[in-house]
Amino acid sequence: MLRVDAAAFDPGAELNAFSAGLTTAGAVVSFTGIVRDTPAGLAAMEIEHYPAMTGPAIAEMQTTAARRWDLAASLVIHRHGRLEPGETIMMVATAAPHRAAAFAATEYLMDYLKSRAPFWKKEIARDGTETWVAATPEDEDALSRWD
Amino acid sequence: MLRVDAAAFDPGAELNAFSAGLTTAGAVVSFTGIVRDTPAGLAAMEIEHYPAMTGPAIAEMQTTAARRWDLAASLVIHRHGRLEPGETIMMVATAAPHRAAAFAATEYLMDYLKSRAPFWKKEIARDGTETWVAATPEDEDALSRWD
Amino acid sequence: MIDVVYFAWLRERIGLPREQVETRAETVADLVAELTAREPRYAAAFADTASVRVALDQSLAGFDAPLSGVREVAFFPPMTGG
Amino acid sequence: MIDVVYFAWLRERIGLPREQVETRAETVADLVAELTAREPRYAAAFADTASVRVALDQSLAGFDAPLSGVREVAFFPPMTGG
Numbered sequence: 302m303l304r305v306d307a308a309a310f311d312p313g314a315e316l317n318a319f320s321a322g323l324t325t326a327g328a329v330v331s332f333t334g335i336v337r338d339t340p341a342g343l344a345a346m347e348i349e350h351y352p353a354m355t356g357p358a359i360a361e362m363q364t365t366a367a368r369r370w371d372l373a374a375s376l377v378i379h380r381h382g383r384l385e386p387g388e389t390i391m392m393v394a395t396a397a398p399h400r401a402a403a404f405a406a407t408e409y410l411m412d413y414l415k416s417r418a419p420f421w422k423k424e425i426a427r428d429g430t431e432t433w434v435a436a437t438p439e440d441e442d443a444l445s446r447w448d
Numbered sequence: 449m450l451r452v453d454a455a456a457f458d459p460g461a462e463l464n465a466f467s468a469g470l471t472t473a474g475a476v477v478s479f480t481g482i483v484r485d486t487p488a489g490l491a492a493m494e495i496e497h498y499p500a501m502t503g504p505a506i507a508e509m510q511t512t513a514a515r516r517w518d519l520a521a522s523l524v525i526h527r528h529g530r531l532e533p534g535e536t537i538m539m540v541a542t543a544a545p546h547r548a549a550a551f552a553a554t555e556y557l558m559d560y561l562k563s564r565a566p567f568w569k570k571e572i573a574r575d576g577t578e579t580w581v582a583a584t585p586e587d588e589d590a591l592s593r594w595d
Numbered sequence: 596m597i598d599v600v601y602f603a604w605l606r607e608r609i610g611l612p613r614e615q616v617e618t619r620a621e622t623v624a625d626l627v628a629e630l631t632a633r634e635p636r637y638a639a640a641f642a643d644t645a646s647v648r649v650a651l652d653q654s655l656a657g658f659d660a661p662l663s664g665v666r667e668v669a670f671f672p673p674m675t676g677g
Numbered sequence: 678m679i680d681v682v683y684f685a686w687l688r689e690r691i692g693l694p695r696e697q698v699e700t701r702a703e704t705v706a707d708l709v710a711e712l713t714a715r716e717p718r719y720a721a722a723f724a725d726t727a728s729v730r731v732a733l734d735q736s737l738a739g740f741d742a743p744l745s746g747v748r749e750v751a752f753f754p755p756m757t758g759g
Contacts, residue, residue: 320536327483328479390759504653538677563676
């Protein structure tokens with residue numbers, strides 16, 4: 302399951318809907334990312350993406366995760382557009398018979414979404430300053446553990 | 449935050465309530481455990497616990513997790529009593545400024561809850577057979593990675 | 596007098612969840628030996644002590660732990676929470 | 678003719694999100710050299726190619742990748758999803 306949308310979503314409702322259909326998978330892990338305020342004061346975050354590429358890139362990550370681990374299902378929801386502090390940016394959930402697989406697959410999807418899904422974040426400070434969020438070496442390094 | 453209760457709870461509502469109060473922590477990881485059916489057919493799972501010990505033991509795990517990782521908050525909800533397939537047994541959530549801490553702390557709490565919180569599960573098959581769930585060497589081994 | 600509590604299959608084999616025991620046992624192991632000598636249901640419960648865990652006043656302890664000052668001893672199988 | 682799309686600060690520096698480019702460039706690097714030679718705003722966008730990523734028809738590629746058969750080239754900074 303995959304959704305890329307400008308609209309807000311309800312992480313709790315999504316978690317419940319995701320879990321509701323499971324019969325064999327007893328372990329569900331979720332990650333939710335929330336816009337944080339910054340020391341300078343954040344007015345909003347703007348998320349741009351590459352619509353023709355985003356869906357296929359994320360779907361491929363989900364397929365790879367399902368091949369690597371014994372998963373019953375995975376869910377990725379990612380917003381784009383303008384978000385204010387406190388709003389939920391994105392969510393990943395996976396379900397598996399065993400918790401180790403659900404934890405690993407959720408971390409894998411997060412690491413790949415960070416560095417290989419075509420999203421770019423811009424922070425707009427309350428004084429109007431705009432700053433593109435830079436990718437960090439740590440985010441790139443996080444991928445190498447899955448080689 | 450910690451709750452040990454026989455009553456059912458709504459994981460999605462708990463996730464949302466947990467996330468709502470966060471101002472500095474952008475990363476929320478949750479684990480939800482659901483009663484699975486078994487090959488033999490499961491009528492119910494009965495969870496017994498040691499009330500005088502359960503709360504203090506879990507609170508100590510949460511304190512240790514907060515000391516090891518930069519966490520904004522952690523939540524543990526665990527049910528006892530009779531549960532049917534599809535019901536949620538328990539939930540852990542942690543919030544942190546960085547996702548690595550939230551993932552690690554949630555896994556840590558799960559590993560310790562599995563093997564060091566005084567709960568015991570009995571499976572009641574549809575034919576009436578009762579079986580105490582045995583601890584696995586894997587669950588015990590999982591603790592050693594946190595030494 | 597000491598409170599002794601049992602959980603899961605130890606409780607089922609012994610047939611009660613809690614009892615008060617008059618004992619001069621100095622360690623957990625001594626107490627287990629006393630109980631085992633009492634009746635077959637205790638012997639059945641403590642037949643394989645490798646599968647039995649102990650808490651003294653709600654803190655995990657070993658079989659060699661002293662009972663001096665302890666008010667409640669709990670016996671149970673390895674925990675299966677989560 | 679090839680579609681060229683820009684995202685994030687590359688889009689802002691070049692001043693447009695998408696354009697059609699008449700080119701005989703054989704590789705991505707050739708195309709970047711052509712664009713850079715065109716106008717200062719392209720030179721500004723491609724000044725540090727270590728910070729520029731490329732996708733050919735929505736798949737990540739290197740600067741040495743051939744453009745033969747490609748319909749859409751995308752230039753963007755390292756991604757910051759999640």
